[in-house]
Amino acid sequence: MVYFYRPLKKCLIPELQRIIFYGVFIFKFKLMNKKIAFYAIFQSLALYCSAQNLPSLLLNRNINSTFSIIAYDAGAQEWGIAVATNNIYVGNSTVYVRPGLAAFSVIAETKPDYAINGFEELEKGKSIKEAIEYTKDRDEDANFRQVAGIDSIGNVYAYTGASLKFWKGSASHLAGKNYVVLGNQLAKDVLSSMATSYEHSKGTLAERLLKSIRAGQNAGGQITGKQSAALMVKGLHQEWYNQIDLRIDNAKQPLSDLQRLLNFHYGRIKLNQAILLLKNGEKKKGLSLLTEAGKLVEGWNGIYSKLIMGLLLGGNEQAAVKTILKAINENPEWKENLACFYFLRNRKELRTYYKKRKFGEKEWSQAIQFLIGIDRPGEALKLSNEVIKKYPRSSYTYYLRGEARKDTNETKSAIADYRMAIELDRSNEEAALALRRMEKE
Numbered sequence: 001m002v003y004f005y006r007p008l009k010k011c012l013i014p015e016l017q018r019i020i021f022y023g024v025f026i027f028k029f030k031l032m033n034k035k036i037a038f039y040a041i042f043q044s045l046a047l048y049c050s051a052q053n054l055p056s057l058l059l060n061r062n063i064n065s066t067f068s069i070i071a072y073d074a075g076a077q078e079w080g081i082a083v084a085t086n087n088i089y090v091g092n093s094t095v096y097v098r099p100g101l102a103a104f105s106v107i108a109e110t111k112p113d114y115a116i117n118g119f120e121e122l123e124k125g126k127s128i129k130e131a132i133e134y135t136k137d138r139d140e141d142a143n144f145r146q147v148a149g150i151d152s153i154g155n156v157y158a159y160t161g162a163s164l165k166f167w168k169g170s171a172s173h174l175a176g177k178n179y180v181v182l183g184n185q186l187a188k189d190v191l192s193s194m195a196t197s198y199e200h201s202k203g204t205l206a207e208r209l210l211k212s213i214r215a216g217q218n219a220g221g222q223i224t225g226k227q228s229a230a231l232m233v234k235g236l237h238q239e240w241y242n243q244i245d246l247r248i249d250n251a252k253q254p255l256s257d258l259q260r261l262l263n264f265h266y267g268r269i270k271l272n273q274a275i276l277l278l279k280n281g282e283k284k285k286g287l288s289l290l291t292e293a294g295k296l297v298e299g300w301n302g303i304y305s306k307l308i309m310g311l312l313l314g315g316n317e318q319a320a321v322k323t324i325l326k327a328i329n330e331n332p333e334w335k336e337n338l339a340c341f342y343f344l345r346n347r348k349e350l351r352t353y354y355k356k357r358k359f360g361e362k363e364w365s366q367a368i369q370f371l372i373g374i375d376r377p378g379e380a381l382k383l384s385n386e387v388i389k390k391y392p393r394s395s396y397t398y399y400l401r402g403e404a405r406k407d408t409n410e411t412k413s414a415i416a417d418y419r420m421a422i423e424l425d426r427s428n429e430e431a432a433l434a435l436r437r438m439e440k441e
Contacts, residue, residue, distance in 0.1 A: 066107035067183025069194055069212045072154040073205040079103040080233035082209035084255060086222050091230025091247040099234040101152055108146040108164055108184050118149055129157040146182055154178035169223040187220020206233040206244050210262055214255050229254035267296025271306055278313040287314050301327045305337050312374045321349050339363035340370035343379060361391050368400045377407035395425035
């Protein structure tokens with residue numbers, strides 16, 4: 001046993017050296033019989049390996065066994081990547097997208113240089129293959145990498161390092177039209193399931209990518225389990241707030257959690273669209289979108305105030321009250337938003353919350369703002385008059401009263417309120433901006 005340990009010592013990382021040494025020590029001093037000594041060694045190995053993937057442990061490398069899909073949507077002009085792993089924060093070093101240029105997925109033993117150099121080579125006019133092979137040819141550890149790239153028009157290239165085939169599970173990649181699926185330490189049918197899902201699914205690029213990676217997980221995913229996942233989609237003509245960069249860094253069900261975040265993303269967009277439609281009098285279409293949005297943002301109580309705004313604009317006060325109660329039940333601190341709904345204080349379901357609650361100047365500002373937001377400028381004007389009596393030097397309340405008067409076509413009075421707001425507080429930029437706009441009209 002001692003002779004076995006000496007040569008092994010040269011090629012093992014310190015943690016494994018210690019594990020095996022303890023087993024040898026137990027055996028040498030006959031504190032256990034041989035079977036128990038070997039059992040102790042391998043149990044120790046199993047416990048240690050459970051916190052780290054085996055190739056990373058054995059080779060002392062920063063290896064993440066991972067699976068991924070990278071794709072381009074020509075119609076939407078979007079580039080995206082979905083990725084999952086049995087390690088933490090997979091999105092930290094595996095997904096790279098520059099809309100209009102390319103996207104890269106770098107997994108196994110990750111090396112950001114493949115993406116950084118890849119973007120630079122593409123800008124020089126190189127092909128996606130040349131862009132990846134530029135770094136590969138200079139990388140002594142290329143055999144431990146797995147890289148896929150897709151250029152500005154959907155051309156793809158990928159390679160799987162030769163050493164990955166020696167790891168337990170499957171390591172490979174499949175390329176299709178405008179997409180690549182790739183991964184290592186996978187169950188047998190993971191990549192084919194991902195490819196089939198992507199090719200036959202409908203929806204946005206983000207939705208199709210997530211369906212694909214979930215199909216891979218349903219086919220067995222990584223043989224060592226799951227812990228984190230990420231989804232990135234960027235479009236050539238998108239504003240920053242519509243781009244997708246979602247990450248689940250440590251969870252028992254990372255893909256389910258990632259789906260919830262994507263639902264929130266689309267729910268927020270649909271909710272904003274619904275409110276705009278309702279404000280413009282397109283009630284039927286607005287209510288339809290509002291229903292969809294409500295389902296998608298389920299559980300995101302931080303956005304419930306906006307959902308309530310949509311419900312009130314759509315004339316559904318009862319649903320708005322139910323949502324207020326639901327928000328408080330999910331998050332007791334949400335009661336800080338109650339000032340917004342002061343006009344509902346006499347609803348029997350809400351009376352208890354308003355009975356002993358006292359509002360200050362900022363809370364009254366919330367109440368006035370919300371009334372303006374749900375197109376009730378008359379009520380906002382009445383409340384602001386009452387608040388100004390209580391806080392006669394409240395610059396912001398004068399500004400809000402000006403907004404209410406603007407919406408009731410009291411132009412001269414609105415201008416007077418904006419001026420008073422500025423006189424009371426020269427730093428009131430909202431009042432100054434509103435005044436400049438109105439004076440231009």
